[in-house]
Amino acid sequence: MVEFKSVNEFRLKGGKYFMPCISIDCVIFGFHAGQLKVLLLTIANYSSCGLPAGFIYKEEHIDASAKRILLERTGLSDIFLQQFYIFGDPKRCDENITKAVFEKAGITAPADNWLLQRFLTIGYYALVDFEKVNAKPDYFSETCEWYDIDNLPPLAMDHAQIVQKALLTLRTHLRYEPVGYNLLPAKFTMPELQSLYETILGQKLDRRNFQRKMLSYGILKKLKEQRKGVAHKAPYLYSFDLRKYHKALEEGFQSAW
Amino acid sequence: MVEFKSVNEFRLKGGKYFMPCISIDCVIFGFHAGQLKVLLLTIANYSSCGLPAGFIYKEEHIDASAKRILLERTGLSDIFLQQFYIFGDPKRCDENITKAVFEKAGITAPADNWLLQRFLTIGYYALVDFEKVNAKPDYFSETCEWYDIDNLPPLAMDHAQIVQKALLTLRTHLRYEPVGYNLLPAKFTMPELQSLYETILGQKLDRRNFQRKMLSYGILKKLKEQRKGVAHKAPYLYSFDLRKYHKALEEGFQSAW
DNA sequence: CCAAAAGTGTTACAAGTACACCCATGT
DNA sequence: ACATGGGTGTACTTGTAACACTTTTGG
Numbered sequence: 001m002v003e004f005k006s007v008n009e010f011r012l013k014g015g016k017y018f019m020p021c022i023s024i025d026c027v028i029f030g031f032h033a034g035q036l037k038v039l040l041l042t043i044a045n046y047s048s049c050g051l052p053a054g055f056i057y058k059e060e061h062i063d064a065s066a067k068r069i070l071l072e073r074t075g076l077s078d079i080f081l082q083q084f085y086i087f088g089d090p091k092r093c094d095e096n097i098t099k100a101v102f103e104k105a106g107i108t109a110p111a112d113n114w115l116l117q118r119f120l121t122i123g124y125y126a127l128v129d130f131e132k133v134n135a136k137p138d139y140f141s142e143t144c145e146w147y148d149i150d151n152l153p154p155l156a157m158d159h160a161q162i163v164q165k166a167l168l169t170l171r172t173h174l175r176y177e178p179v180g181y182n183l184l185p186a187k188f189t190m191p192e193l194q195s196l197y198e199t200i201l202g203q204k205l206d207r208r209n210f211q212r213k214m215l216s217y218g219i220l221k222k223l224k225e226q227r228k229g230v231a232h233k234a235p236y237l238y239s240f241d242l243r244k245y246h247k248a249l250e251e252g253f254q255s256a257w
Numbered sequence: 258m259v260e261f262k263s264v265n266e267f268r269l270k271g272g273k274y275f276m277p278c279i280s281i282d283c284v285i286f287g288f289h290a291g292q293l294k295v296l297l298l299t300i301a302n303y304s305s306c307g308l309p310a311g312f313i314y315k316e317e318h319i320d321a322s323a324k325r326i327l328l329e330r331t332g333l334s335d336i337f338l339q340q341f342y343i344f345g346d347p348k349r350c351d352e353n354i355t356k357a358v359f360e361k362a363g364i365t366a367p368a369d370n371w372l373l374q375r376f377l378t379i380g381y382y383a384l385v386d387f388e389k390v391n392a393k394p395d396y397f398s399e400t401c402e403w404y405d406i407d408n409l410p411p412l413a414m415d416h417a418q419i420v421q422k423a424l425l426t427l428r429t430h431l432r433y434e435p436v437g438y439n440l441l442p443a444k445f446t447m448p449e450l451q452s453l454y455e456t457i458l459g460q461k462l463d464r465r466n467f468q469r470k471m472l473s474y475g476i477l478k479k480l481k482e483q484r485k486g487v488a489h490k491a492p493y494l495y496s497f498d499l500r501k502y503h504k505a506l507e508e509g510f511q512s513a514w
Numbered sequence: 515c516c517a518a519a520a521g522t523g524t525t526a527c528a529a530g531t532a533c534a535c536c537c538a539t540g541t
Numbered sequence: 542a543c544a545t546g547g548g549t550g551t552a553c554t555t556g557t558a559a560c561a562c563t564t565t566t567g568g
Contacts, residue, residue, distance in 0.1 A: 446520090447520085447521095448519080448520075464519095464520080464521095465521090465522075465523085468521090468522090487519090488518075488519075489517085489518050489519040489520070490518085490519055490520045490521075491520080492519080492520055492521085493520090493521085
């Protein structure tokens with residue numbers, strides 16, 4: 001792994017260390033205050049936001065690259081991360097973004113710079129605990145912040161499409177595998193879990209049926225504790241039974257046919 | 258699009274036309290005589306088989322590349338084709354294959370040749386009508402032939418893993434979307450369709466339940482004709498109702514939650 | 515006339531959906 | 542005391558699974 005001291009050094013030496021023409025874009029989902037959120041960067045001199053992205057070291061597994069990018073942006077490791085699509089439209093790239101970054105850094109780069117080529121990008125999506133994230137911008141960006149998924153700012157290039165595809169993948173995923181461990185704190189209530197599901201799916205679910213279905217998967221442990229200090233009846237706390245959770249992750253929930 | 262006259266020309270000029278370090282591997286499924294089959298290439302001077310593969314022109318959409326590769330190998334266009342995964346282990350590559358090809362062509366290539374770099378590969382899988390395929394080998398191979406999926410020869414690099422992942426994807430796909438139009442001739446019998454499903458899923462299904470379920474999707478048209486010349490009772494022929502078939506492809510079959 | 519494959523229908527069980535009542539707590 | 546949210550149970554509907562008999566045809 002290499003440390004670059006500036007955008008300019010990145011521009012000059014990056015081509016030596018990274019695979020050419022391929023990047024990784026991460027759609028990092030978090031959940032807070034009943035809202036599904038995505039982590040986005042803002043770019044100096046540029047009007048639209050972008051996804052946390054990065055490149056692949058020449059000797060690095062692509063999953064490791066994604067993990068590294070995630071760690072750099074959030075400070076977190078060991079979280080749910082999965083590739084979901086590769087975006088390969090030749091028109092997807094917009095060199096104006098890179099040029100804006102260069103301009104801001106006072107650089108004039110020749111057109112054959114490695115950063116100004118056509119890039120394919122591998123989409124990864126991550127599920128993280130909102131509370132634990134310590135968001136940091138990268139070389140190219142000014143801020144790194146959470147945005148509500150249904151109130152996103154304008155996104156650069158095809159990043160809106162990438163977020164959309166990630167969300168669709170997450171929704172599908174949700175139906176056949178457990179989700180939640182990575183998005184919620186260690187202890188949570190059933191209504192909180194339900195709210196997460198409703199947010200991801202974008203629809204209301206029946207309280208009682210939801211609870212029954214969730215419990216039927218056998219991946220939850222009901223704790224003796226109850227959430228305190230809230231209005232109305234105190235809800236029970238649950239935690240995931242990690243052994244069973246991971247087993248379910250591997251095997252999936254359903255098995256039609 | 259560029260025509261290369263020899264492996265050597267490909268080696269020398271390919272780097273100018275193709276994106277670096279990314280290839281496409283196609284898992285082409287066909288169905289014949291109750292067997293699910295995959296199209297594989299054999300390489301001169303080399304002991305194991307490989308998947309039909311190719312590269313991405315610098316101005317080309319990756320889906321178009323996959324389509325082109327498929328056309329070149331099978332003579333078919335307008336067939337079901339879908340990317341399913343990108344394989345990015347830095348150790349996945351084996352330059353010995355390329356070297357074997359070079360050797361066979363009487364070439365000694367410098368180590369920095371574009372073909373000898375680390376490659377990521379995008380996996381696409383295709384479903385084709387076995388009868389219509391006119392298989393042709395490519396620059397690098399000697400033969401292009403069908404192999405039974407459960408009796409595959411040794412495969413080069415990570416191609417066995419790629420086939421496995423494609424099959425898993427196809428199986429999942431089968432549960433939620435219609436499959437069959439691309440793998441079967443225009444007219445087919447219900448037992449033939451069932452056999453296809455059983456083969457892909459690797460398990461026996463109940464005749465009566467299968468038929469009911471299939472018909473319930475409303476994507477089949479029962480024809481007045483029956484298959485003739487077969488032993489025993491003549492089965493009815495069916496065809497797909499393409500309008501409804503494509504609608505189902507878009508919407509999917511199920512909608513849990 | 516019989517073996518083998520194809521057409522068709524019924525019943526039982528599991529899963530999903532819809533819905534109602536009681537309980538606990540903070541205001 | 543009451544409004545609000547949380548805990549729990551039951552009937553209905555739908556889908557899946559298991560299973561048997563009749564029909565046709567080639568040998």
